[in-house]
Amino acid sequence: MSTTEVYAIRKNGEVTLFKENPNSFRWSPVIWSELEERHLPPFRPSFIPDYIPDSEIESYAGHKPMRHGPDDLKEVWNLFHTDKLSVTERWVLGSTYDHVIVLKEDFPSLIEAYRSFFNKDNGSSLLELADIYEEMKEDDEIIGIAWSISQIQNPWMSVEWVDSTHPEYDEWEADEEGDSPIEVPYNITYKDNPKHWVLSKKIVEEEYVQK
Incomplete structure (x- = not known):
């Protein structure tokens, strides 16, 4: 099973693994799916005929199609550059981008965003990750956070x-x-x-x- 890898940026600038959180699908894919639900029109896979209205896509397909793969997900990722998202949503979505880091001065904003993105615990890892960020905030040797997942080549x-x-x-x-x-x-x-x-x-x- 893949994990969400949380990396600590040390005072000397080095980025080293701090903790792993089980099942990376509970992190970025959950965030992207939620933002898709909130802000984008229903996804129309290529097999859906043009005469099927958006309101009947789910019924026609037998399931609710969602955006998957880099090409389709660009619509979700690009929401960051629009005025559709709240500050909370922008913090959370931005943290899933490649090669992103957050410095310690912004830990409180990041933590608050992770705690408030969902109204209740829904099985995602966001609350667990917020607890990890809290732990890192109290460590004087840590000056920032970075992320990856275990199934890809380590970018750090x-x-x-x-x-x-x-x-x-x-x-x-x-x-x-x-x-x-x-x-x-x-x-x-x-x-x-x-x-x-x-x-x-x-x-x-x-x-x-x-x-």
């Missing part, structure tokens, strides 16, 4: 090339120059080709920016 690891003097050197992985690759935690202070972006109160409450 970087590759460095080392020579034979390094304890993790592997001659079987060495390139033509004799250096071998090792994985090291991504660091948000890297100046060359940074891959993260910061979800902040300013972005959530004031701006519609394309990421």
Whole structure:
């Protein structure tokens, strides 16, 4: 079973795994489905004839079609850049984006959004994740949060090339120059080709920016 991975950003900038929460389908897919229900028209799969009105799609299909896959889900993800979402919804949706981080100054807003997104506990992981964020807020060594899921390649690891003097050197992985690759935690202070972006109160409450 996949997990939602919550990463801590340390004072030195390194991003390291903090905790895992069971079943990642209880996180981002639940958020996307809920926002689809709230803000988008019924999804029309290609097999639905044009003469079927939106109000009869579910009856015709025998189930309620939902948006799945990157192409269809772009409609949900792009809601962030509209005025349809509340501040709470923008915090929660924004936290599911690739390579996003939230810095400690905005932990209270993130936590409140996760606690209030749903009116009641519905089996999602949002309340459990909010508890993890609370724990991180109290840790003086942590300056930010990042996310991933266990079924994809870890976006918070970087590759460095080392020579034979390094304890993790592997001659079987060495390139033509004799250096071998090792994985090291991504660091948000890297100046060359940074891959993260910061979800902040300013972005959530004031701006519609394309990421």
